[in-house]
Structures are given as C-alpha cells and as structure tokens.
Amino acid sequence: MVERVLTGVPAAPGLAEGPAVLRREEAARVPRRADAAPDVERRRLAAARAAARAEIEELRKRVAVTAGGAEAAIFAAHLMFLDDDALLSMTGASVARGTNAEAAWADAVEHFAEQLEHLTDPTFRARAADVRDVGRRVLAHLSGRPAAALELPAPAVVVARDLAPSEVASLDRARVLALCLAHGGPTSHAAILARAWGVPAVAGLGEAVMDLNDGDRLLVDGGRGEVIVSPGDTQRRAFHERAGRAARQEQAELATSGEAAVMRDGRRVKIEANVGSVEEAVEAVRVGAEGIGLLRTEFLFLNRREAPGEDEQSTAYRAVLDVMGHRPVVLRTLDAGGDKPLQYLPVHAEANPFLGYRAIRVLLDHPDLLKAQLRAMLRAGSGRDLRIMFPMVATLDELRRARALVDEVRGGLPGAGPAGGRIRVGMTVEVPAAVVLADRFAREVDFFSIGTNDLTQYTMAADRGNEMVARLHDGCHPAVLRQVHGVIEAGHAAGIWIGVCGELAGDPDAVPVLVGLGIDELSMAPASIPQGKAIVRRWTYADAQRLAAEALDLDSAEAVRALVHVRSGGDE
Amino acid sequence: MKTVHVRVINEVGLHARTAAVFAAEAARFASTIRVRSLTRDGGWVDAKSILTVLTLGVEQGHEIEITAEGPDEAEAASALETLIGTDFVGRL
Numbered sequence: 001m002v003e004r005v006l007t008g009v010p011a012a013p014g015l016a017e018g019p020a021v022l023r024r025e026e027a028a029r030v031p032r033r034a035d036a037a038p039d040v041e042r043r044r045l046a047a048a049r050a051a052a053r054a055e056i057e058e059l060r061k062r063v064a065v066t067a068g069g070a071e072a073a074i075f076a077a078h079l080m081f082l083d084d085d086a087l088l089s090m091t092g093a094s095v096a097r098g099t100n101a102e103a104a105w106a107d108a109v110e111h112f113a114e115q116l117e118h119l120t121d122p123t124f125r126a127r128a129a130d131v132r133d134v135g136r137r138v139l140a141h142l143s144g145r146p147a148a149a150l151e152l153p154a155p156a157v158v159v160a161r162d163l164a165p166s167e168v169a170s171l172d173r174a175r176v177l178a179l180c181l182a183h184g185g186p187t188s189h190a191a192i193l194a195r196a197w198g199v200p201a202v203a204g205l206g207e208a209v210m211d212l213n214d215g216d217r218l219l220v221d222g223g224r225g226e227v228i229v230s231p232g233d234t235q236r237r238a239f240h241e242r243a244g245r246a247a248r249q250e251q252a253e254l255a256t257s258g259e260a261a262v263m264r265d266g267r268r269v270k271i272e273a274n275v276g277s278v279e280e281a282v283e284a285v286r287v288g289a290e291g292i293g294l295l296r297t298e299f300l301f302l303n304r305r306e307a308p309g310e311d312e313q314s315t316a317y318r319a320v321l322d323v324m325g326h327r328p329v330v331l332r333t334l335d336a337g338g339d340k341p342l343q344y345l346p347v348h349a350e351a352n353p354f355l356g357y358r359a360i361r362v363l364l365d366h367p368d369l370l371k372a373q374l375r376a377m378l379r380a381g382s383g384r385d386l387r388i389m390f391p392m393v394a395t396l397d398e399l400r401r402a403r404a405l406v407d408e409v410r411g412g413l414p415g416a417g418p419a420g421g422r423i424r425v426g427m428t429v430e431v432p433a434a435v436v437l438a439d440r441f442a443r444e445v446d447f448f449s450i451g452t453n454d455l456t457q458y459t460m461a462a463d464r465g466n467e468m469v470a471r472l473h474d475g476c477h478p479a480v481l482r483q484v485h486g487v488i489e490a491g492h493a494a495g496i497w498i499g500v501c502g503e504l505a506g507d508p509d510a511v512p513v514l515v516g517l518g519i520d521e522l523s524m525a526p527a528s529i530p531q532g533k534a535i536v537r538r539w540t541y542a543d544a545q546r547l548a549a550e551a552l553d554l555d556s557a558e559a560v561r562a563l564v565h566v567r568s569g570g571d572e
Numbered sequence: 573m574k575t576v577h578v579r580v581i582n583e584v585g586l587h588a589r590t591a592a593v594f595a596a597e598a599a600r601f602a603s604t605i606r607v608r609s610l611t612r613d614g615g616w617v618d619a620k621s622i623l624t625v626l627t628l629g630v631e632q633g634h635e636i637e638i639t640a641e642g643p644d645e646a647e648a649a650s651a652l653e654t655l656i657g658t659d660f661v662g663r664l
Contacts, residue, residue: 073589077622080592085599086621112623119629123587127626305661 003232006205008180010225011191014200015243016157016178017236020216023150023160023167030139036100045091045101048141049082055137056082059169063193074130078166081134087112102142109135122185129184133164152176157218159209163190173197178220180227182209194222202227253530257288261536263515263544269536270521271529272328274501278316281323284526288533291328293449293523294389294501295320297373301334307344307369313376321384328385330449330523331377332428333370333402335391337362345369354457359392364401374409378423382415387424389449394431399444428501430454435483442494449523450487452502456480474557475504481513481560482552488518499523509564511535516548543567574649575639577610578656586630593663595622597655603642605652610635619652 060075081087087108094104109131116128150158150167152175160167162183168190179194179201194201200222212218212229219228219239228235261271272293273284281292300308300316308316321329336342337358345366350356363370377388390402406425427434427441430451434441442448452475457463459479462472475481484500491498499521504510506524511532514522516539524532539547547567551560582590598605598619605619611634617624619638630636636656640648655663 077588077592080595080622084621084623085595086618086624112627115627119627121585121587121629121631123584124626124629127588131623305658 002230003235004229006180006209006227006229008202008205008209008225008227009185010223011179011181011185011203012194012199012201013223014178014198014220015222015239015246016200016220017239017243018155018157018177018218018220020159020180020212020214020218021150021152021156022210022212022214023158023163024210030102030106031100031143032103033100034098036095036098038095038098041095041099041101041104042092044142045095045105045138048101048138051141052134052137053079053082056134056166059166063169075166075169077127077130078134081131082138102139105138105142106135126184129162129164133166136164137166157220159212159218161207161210168193173199178202178218178222180205180209180218180220182207249534250530253534254287256537257530257533259288259533260290261533263536263539263541265540265542267541269515269519270499271533271536272330272499272521272523273526273529274523275320275526278319278323280526281320284529285323285327287526287529289327289526289529291330291385292320292324293330293499293505293521295329295331297332297334298336301336301342305344307342307372310372310376310379313373314379317377317380317386321380321386324384326385328387329381330387330389330426330447331381332389332391333360333373334363335359354454354463360390360398360402361392364398367405370402371405371409374406375413378409378413381423387426387447389426389428389447391428391451392431392454393427393429393441394433396437396440396444399427399441403444426496429487430458430502432458432483435487438487438490439493442491442496445496447497447499448487448491449499449501450484452480452484452500452504455483455502456504459483475502475507476510476513476551476557476560478552478554478556478560480504481517481548484514484519485517485548485552492518497521506532508532508535509561512539512544512564512568513548513551513560515539515541516544516546516551518545538568573639573641574645575637576649576653577635577637578653580630580632580634580636580656581659582656583632585632585634586625586628586636588626590660591622591625593660594652594655595620595625597652597663598648601640601642601644601648601651603640603645603648605638605640605648607636607638607652610637 056075056078060072064072090108091104094107095101113128113131117125119125150171152172155175155177157178157180158176159180162181176199178199179190181190181203182205184190184203191201191203200220202220202222202225205227217230219231261269270290272291273289274294275281275284275292276296276299300313317331345362393399403425406423424446426445426447426449428451429435429448456473456475460472462469488498497520500514500519501523505522506528508531512535515536522532551563554560554563580586586594606616607619608614608616609628609630612629617628638649638652
C-alpha cells in the first residue's frame, strides 16, 4: 500500500505507531412489529434498562479510578438518560400502540439524538452521542446479545467513526496505542478520556479513515492531528527519531527542572507558574517553579451568591503561600466582570465584554470588595514574599487610586504584610495605553507583568474567542513583540523587574525571543515549566539578544516562528 | 398557572450538570412544568426531562420562560427561578 497522510484535528497529544484495528458498528437492525402485547414489551424494556443500568454503574466506577471523577460524571448523565421522563413517555406511548420495545425505544432515542445534533454548540451536539450510546446499550439487552467490547488481543491503534464514552471506557487501556476518529473534535468524550489517559488521539479525520483495513500500519501524531498510513522506511525512521527524542527530552527536562534556568553565559531568568488553586501550586512546586508569577484569585469568587469573606480569602491565600514556602507569590486582584460576571456585582449585558466593565474598573467602584481582598492578602502574607498586582490598568489615575487603597488598608493592619515590611505592588500590562505610557507607570510600581493574551487581542483588534480571526491572535507578531520590548526598556530604565504572564511566556518559540528582549521572569502553566527552563539553558544571552533584534524587524508572526526554528538549529 | 422569565448566567448554560440539576429540581414538584427558550424562540418542553431541557440548547445569556401548572405551581416556579437566578449556587 502506498504511503499517505490523513489530516484531522488534534484531540490528545503524543506520538504512537501501531497496527490499525477498526471498530465498525454493526448496522443496528432494529426489529419492528406493530402487534406486540404492551404488557410484555413494557416488562422487556424494564428488564433491559435494569441490565443497562448495572453496566453503566460498573463503567462509572471503573472510569472514576482510571480517569478521575470529572470523566466519570459522563456516566452519571447516562444514568439520567436511562430514566428520562420524556424519553420514557415517548417510548411508552409507542408501546401502548402495539409497537415492540426495540422499535419504540430506538425511535425515541433517535428523536432526541437528532434534536441535539442540530444545535450549534458542539458541547450540546456531543450529547447526541451519549444518548445513542445509552440507546444501543438497552437495545443490546433487548436483543439478548449484550454489546461486545472491542477486543484488542495486542496493542493497536483504534480506528472508529466515533467512540461512545462507554466504548472508550471498556477498551483495555494498556493495549490502546492511539485513537483515530472520523468524527468528533477535541471536546468529544473520546478525546477527553484519551487526554486523561495520556493516549494520543486525532479526531475529525473524515470517512476516509474508515476505508483502512485491520492491520494497516499507522503513525499517529496527536499533537499535529496527523495520521500517516502505511509509512515508508524514511517516514518511519523520522517518526521514531522524533518520538524517541520527544520522550528523552521530556524526561531530561523534568529531571533538571528543579534547577534554576541559567543561560550559557550566566544570565539567569526566573521561571514561575500561573496558578488558580492550591492543587496547581503543589504541581508548580513539583515541576520546579521558582515562584508564582500569577495567582488568579477568581476561583474564590465565581459561582457563588455572595463575595467570599475576608477570613475565607485569607485562609485560601495562606494555603497557597504555605505551599510555596519562601518563594515569591504574585496575587492578582479579582479580574471579573464582562465575560466573567459575578452575582453580587451588577451584571450588565455588554456588547464588548473585553472592552467593558471588568477587573480594576469594577473594583475601584466597589472599594469595600477591593479593600477586603487587599486586607485578606496582607494578613495571609505576613512574613512571606507576597506581591500584589492590579489587572487591566489603563490610566495612572486607576493605579494611584488602587495604590492608595493598599496604603489605607495597610494602616489599619499594623504588623501584617510581607517579610521585610515593604509591599511590592505591580500591575499587569495588557492595555495598549499602559504600553504607550510604560515609562510613566514604571515610576509608580515595583514590577510589570505583561499579559500577552489580552495585549495581543487589543493590539490586533481580534477577539481571542472568535475562530474567524484566530489567525490574527498570535503573540509572536512583531506588533506585540515590539510593545514587549518597549515595556522592558521603560521598566528597566526605572529599575523595576518585568515578567510575562500570558500564554506567550510558555510558548517554546517565544521563550528565546522574550529572554533576548531582556525579560526577567516568565510565568507559565506548570506543565510548560520543564520545557521553558530547558530552552532558556540552551541559549547564550548574546545569541538570544541577536535573535530578538532580528525578530522585531520581521513582517509576521509566522516569520518570527520560522526564524526561531532556524536559529534553534532547525530541529524543532 | 404561574410563569417566570429568567436569564441564564451560568457559564455553560443549561448543559450536562446544570440541565441535570434543573430537571431534578423540577421533578420534585407535582405540577406540570414546562420550559422554553425565548432566545431561540422554540417550543415548550418538559422541564422534568434532562433530555428535552438539553434540546433547548440554552447557552450563557439566553432568556428562558418557565411555566408551572398544578397544586404547587407557585413554589415550583419560584424554586426554578431561584435556581437559575442564583447560578445554581451550592447545587453543582
């Protein structure tokens, strides 16, 4: 067979090679009769549902162990479908007219599945697969031959149109090398479970993938969303080298992740973590974070009726500080409003939430809320390296008013506050106005943290949630990098340190550029830290500076990324 | 008959867990309870069925109308209004 490449959607990262095993759903032939005895059919249906219920309970327990409670919740929904009012009354009406249980049940299931399929939101559409999954399970019991699990006698790449959650859950995890699906996307359950298991998966490969034969050799690249069928020797060698390199590199990176990120000519860059919970802080320490560059405090505030009290907040912040020990922790004040509404603050529907009433803009209008948060922070930070950061600052007046509140609160809490007595106060730089006036702001703060996600969105005028303009949303664009450069220059001239806390900080292409621009600290998702440190160590500051200078003169984000690949040795 | 309008503030709308909690809450009452989306302008569905609630496709910011008819209609309508209006606080 000739080598060819199928392209789909990345669903779970990783590389795998193996023989294909196809899962072809048997044409569900549903027997249909119009002269059945309703009493008999009702009893048959009840028995089949009871058997299905026992199976689903079993799957739920199994998944809770192998993949965690969140994935197991899928099966809690299945149990509800099994007992659903509307589904049962539709089936019951049909049975009462003399339809046999199989046909009555299958029709009702299909009725609801189709309705769900027609919704625009992909997460709702994914529920159609759940309903059909429950439907098939009951039908199997009605027919007297319970659904056979897909048997994998040897490790294989499972190829299917789509896999219902129960089908994925019943697979022998140790033998699944990868999943290749004709339909679905990264939000389908199969993808979620694959990620939880660490199994590479590609979705949305199209019907062509069903033309494969059992035993076809496949190379699956879950990160790229690519499947190579019947690869030639050259492809296989390249792939194996890549897989081996990735595995070795990941291990090596993790092994040295506890050490500092020192460049080859001695410059040190601090690598810290963005976290939003105590659990993430624990993970950050495990992978070698030198501090928390961004603690999102929203987790305490969202999804509740009243604002958390000062004591509750203080306890929560203290828990994170305890995990971090002597390491610095930057606490960002509440960044809510707009797209993250709170019930205890007036909610206005806004045409442009990202340009709207949010973050510092809201808090300055509700000084009690802000003061309670600041007091809680200062109390928790007693004796620790705690820093306070204000988000979305656009004007000097906002910054001054926020700082004045810190001083006011401090005055009422003698003895509280961080070790050394001085409270470091900083701001995120994410509004272009703050970039332009960075030299002015730099005189009035102790640090800047550049929020590249919003800065990119505002610079490119491209909503980061809108797929239609997603290609504009790349922080490697020179328009963004030049602003980062300007902020660093202005900050360093004023003698303050500057970090980056957006996605860009953990983007492997961006790391050498940011370091070359002179950034002091990069704060990223804990999972990116080992790689981030390793990249910093590969460069000299002199080379990174040259790279950054070249990058600023390029035309596009693509050109910047290509340049980084070339200068990194072209093996990325 | 008791009717209420409410805007869904939950981040994911009436989806999976929220729809389940909503249907389970509705099922506590003897009244016949129906719900429809004013945003999508579709038909009425049974509020006690997670499936039909899901088929409404209610996303964050959508307006829905709930109507209850029966012996405990006032209580039912108000309980569901509170559940949505307080964003399921403590119930998820």
